[in-house]
Amino acid sequence: MPTDWTPAALSDDIPAASAAPGQLGAHDLAIWRSASGRIAAWADRCPHRGMRLSHGFVRGERLSCIYHGWGYGEGGRCVRIPAHPELTPPDAIRVPVFSAAEASGVIWVAEEAPDSPPPEFPGVVAFRSLQVSAAPEALATALGGTGTVIKTALGGTNVVALIQPLRDGAAGLHLLAPEGCDPAALDALSAAVEALRRRVEAAQEMTA
Numbered sequence: 001m002p003t004d005w006t007p008a009a010l011s012d013d014i015p016a017a018s019a020a021p022g023q024l025g026a027h028d029l030a031i032w033r034s035a036s037g038r039i040a041a042w043a044d045r046c047p048h049r050g051m052r053l054s055h056g057f058v059r060g061e062r063l064s065c066i067y068h069g070w071g072y073g074e075g076g077r078c079v080r081i082p083a084h085p086e087l088t089p090p091d092a093i094r095v096p097v098f099s100a101a102e103a104s105g106v107i108w109v110a111e112e113a114p115d116s117p118p119p120e121f122p123g124v125v126a127f128r129s130l131q132v133s134a135a136p137e138a139l140a141t142a143l144g145g146t147g148t149v150i151k152t153a154l155g156g157t158n159v160v161a162l163i164q165p166l167r168d169g170a171a172g173l174h175l176l177a178p179e180g181c182d183p184a185a186l187d188a189l190s191a192a193v194e195a196l197r198r199r200v201e202a203a204q205e206m207t208a
Contacts, residue, residue, distance in 0.1 A: 005101070005108040005118040007148075007162040007174045010126040014039065014107060019063060021054040023166055024098060024109050030054040031100070031107060034061045041100035041109045042076055047093055106162065106174060119149070121160050127177035127189070132197050134204040136163050136171040142200045155192030157185050169204075173197075 008022045009031055019032035021044060028044040030053035038061065044052050046065040056066045062079060064071040071080035076095035081087055099110040101118050105126030108118035132139050136148070143150045143161050150161045157177060164172030177189060 005110050005114055007106050007164050007172070008041065008109045009107045010129050010174060011039075011102050011105045011107055012126060013129065017058040019054050019056055019058060021052070022107075022109065023164075023172075024111065025165070026167070027098070027111075028052075028054075029098065029109065030056070030063065031109070032056075032058055032063050034058060034063075036061060039100050039102055039107055041098040041107075042072070043096040043098075045095075046070060047078070047095060053095065104160075104176060106176070121176055123179055124160050124176040125179050127159070127175045127186070128193065129172060129174045130193065130197065131166065132171045132173055132200055133169075134171060134200040135169050136165045138204060139163055139171045139173060139200055142196055142203075154196065155185070155188035155190075157181060157189045157192075159189065 006024055014020055014031055014033045016033050016037055017035045019030050022029035022031040029041045030044040031041050033039050042053060044054050046053055048070050049067055051065050051067040053063055053065060056064050062071040062073045069082040070078055072095050073079040076097040078089040078093035081089055099113045101108050103118040104121045140146050140150060140163055143152050145152060148163045152161060160176040162174040166172055
């Protein structure tokens, strides 16, 4: 079972009291942030009828399914069934929970709690996430490195590129840019990463 941290989203993309879909290997995730700011990553299926919890809504410290409103709290345990408000839900009704943590403006996930916290990258801030329809290895090569953490330059700006393996031979790219970058540099970086995506996807199509 994988126990390493995997970058799954940028912190700014999951504001308080919101949820969004994510991935970890073969698992679909509901990544959500409570009203108090606590981040969590759960299996993206309500135990009741299988609706995606990433389509649900957050109230306080609870994530609720959009279908019948079943609410889940700490540890993924069901804490409220609206059709039976007087009922204390059985403890066995739970959503599978994954490890989630934040570092350097990135949300990291793992199947089990790794032995150490996710990596920090001083001097950079989260800039942008995008999906690339190409294998993670091809994306790493195009960035001039190997592995899932690559320090490189794009559009004249030094960046940290975090690569997330996705299903169907795709990859997520989470970019961290230097603190205090001026707008012109960020515009050039955006143009460079879009050009990189087009180039890598075109190469992937040629070899498919």
